[in-house]
Amino acid sequence: xxxxxxxxxxxxxxxxxxxxxxxxxxxxxxxxxxxxxxxxxxxxxxxxxxxxxxxxxxxxxxxxxxxxxxxxxxxxxxxxxxxxxxxxxxxxxxxxxxxxxxxxxxxxxxxxxxxxxxxxxxxxxxxxxxxxxxxxxxxxxxxxxxxxxxxxxxxxxxxxxxxxxxxxxxxxxxxxxxxxxxxxxxxxxxxxxxxxxxxxxxxxxxxxxxxxxxxxxxxxxxxxxxxxxxxxxxxxxxxxxxxxxxxxxxxxxxxxxxxxxxxxxxxxxxxxxxxxxxxxxxxx
Amino acid sequence: xxxxxxxxxxxxxxxxxxxxxxxxxxxxxxxxxxxxxxxxxxxxxxxxxxxxxxxxxxxxxxxxxxxxxxxxxxxxxxxxxxxxxxxxxxxxxxxxxxxxxxxxxxxxxxxxxxxxxxxxxxxxxxxxxxxxxxxxxxxxxxxxxxxxxxxxxxxxxxxxxxxxx
Numbered sequence: 482x483x484x485x486x487x488x489x490x491x492x493x494x495x496x497x498x499x500x501x502x503x504x505x506x507x508x509x510x511x512x513x514x515x516x517x518x519x520x521x522x523x524x525x526x527x528x529x530x531x532x533x534x535x536x537x538x539x540x541x542x543x544x545x546x547x548x549x550x551x552x553x554x555x556x557x558x559x560x561x562x563x564x565x566x567x568x569x570x571x572x573x574x575x576x577x578x579x580x581x582x583x584x585x586x587x588x589x590x591x592x593x594x595x596x597x598x599x600x601x602x603x604x605x606x607x608x609x610x611x612x613x614x615x616x617x618x619x620x621x622x623x624x625x626x627x628x629x630x631x632x633x634x635x636x637x638x639x640x641x642x643x644x645x646x647x648x649x650x651x652x653x654x655x656x657x658x659x660x661x662x663x664x665x666x667x668x669x670x671x672x673x674x675x676x677x678x679x680x681x682x683x684x685x686x687x688x689x690x691x692x693x694x695x696x697x698x699x700x701x702x703x704x705x706x707x708x709x710x711x712x713x714x715x716x717x718x719x720x721x722x723x724x725x726x727x728x729x730x731x732x733x734x735x736x737x738x739x740x741x742x743x744x745x746x747x748x749x750x751x752x753x754x755x756x757x758x759x760x761x762x763x764x765x
Numbered sequence: 766x767x768x769x770x771x772x773x774x775x776x777x778x779x780x781x782x783x784x785x786x787x788x789x790x791x792x793x794x795x796x797x798x799x800x801x802x803x804x805x806x807x808x809x810x811x812x813x814x815x816x817x818x819x820x821x822x823x824x825x826x827x828x829x830x831x832x833x834x835x836x837x838x839x840x841x842x843x844x845x846x847x848x849x850x851x852x853x854x855x856x857x858x859x860x861x862x863x864x865x866x867x868x869x870x871x872x873x874x875x876x877x878x879x880x881x882x883x884x885x886x887x888x889x890x891x892x893x894x895x896x897x898x899x900x901x902x903x904x905x906x907x908x909x910x911x912x913x914x915x916x917x918x919x920x921x922x923x924x925x926x927x928x929x930x
């Protein structure tokens with residue numbers, strides 16, 4: 482006879498409830514951990530459980546580049562070049578790589594070429610991983626540029642890779658100026674109703690200054706993060722006016738982050754001015 | 766739960782989690798790939814008990830948060846809460862039909878997206894990442910839920926889940 486037959490089940494249920502409660506508390510507490518602790522956990526998971534999957538992504542990206550290079554060589558030596566050139570994705574990638582190569586030659590060894598990897602998990606929008614890290618001389622807040630201009634900035638550097646954010650990130654800010662130096666301001670993201678509608682805004686332009694549409698906006702070098710002269714976008718029209726003392730303008734970005742697959746990352750000790758790197762014909 | 770049934774649950778969970786990470790992280794498919802991590806969690810939570818389900822939810826959430834720099838913790842909260850709620854539904858609903866399973870997966874996945882959207886708003890750094898509710902939760906979340914439920918039915922049929930749920 483077992484008069485207390487349900488007791489073990491009740492104990493098991495209680496243990497389950499306590500365990501669930503503990504896991505819930507731990508889950509909620511992760512929201513409020515300090516950033517270094519969050520980064521430690523992230524890095525721990527990335528170099529352990531997620532390592533094989535990130536390795537696959539890295540190998541696939543490398544394979545894509547090799548394939549593009551092989552196709553490019555084939556296109557030069559055989560009669561299939563016309564057919565390959567009509568392949569829009571390949572043409573685009575070739576153009577990007579060629580532009581990057583030309584820019585890399587002009588920029589010299591201070592800029593490291595890197596491949597952009599994008600984690601496809603919720604919350605990782607606007608972030609990317611580059612396959613260069615601390616051992617390559619990359620530092621926090623290093624600018625990331627493409628053949629046409631500014632892509633974003635490095636946020637977290639690890640030994641062999643680094644995490645960056647592109648201009649669509651809500652934390653993105655860049656001190657900027659008109660290319661002719663006639664006005665200075667701050668460029669930031671303006672979120673749209675949908676992600677595809679995100680735009681850039683140039684703030685802080687003096688009210689009495691008329692900026693023509695199409696004028697190129699470049700980094701000003703103020704603030705010490707971005708060197709002077711990296712193209713950001715072209716003025717697309719007036720956005721807003723505050724009282725009668727300053728205005729803001731929409732910008733048409735020169736770089737679409739989703740299309741940036743190969744980039745250059747500034748290394749430590751690079752020169753502060755890069756105005757000469759983007760020849761006028763390389764800027765869209 | 767012990768024995769062959771338990772082993773089958775953990776094998777299915779491990780396979781789904783592996784495929785999810787391979788598709789979304791390895792191949793960078795993003796939302797183009799179904800949310801197999803949530804599917805694995807929803808299927809397993811009704812089988813393994815409340816405590817283990819919550820632990821599994823926390824683990825899965827942290828795996829996704831490891832790549833979500835500015836909204837760290839949002840996935841952990843969403844997955845743990847969903848795991849607990851799913852485990853508790855076993856006491857409330859004893860569904861044994863495909864219709865129940867589809868509804869369960871649809872509501873489970875959509876609720877996960879709602880909780881994630883809310884939790885991202887709690888993180889100061891991540892609040893700006895949040896897209897409008899209609900866009901992110903209603904439209905994208907709705908499509909993702911239907912997508913995941915469709916795949917979930919196939920997985921359930923292939924693995925025998927839901928037949929005795």
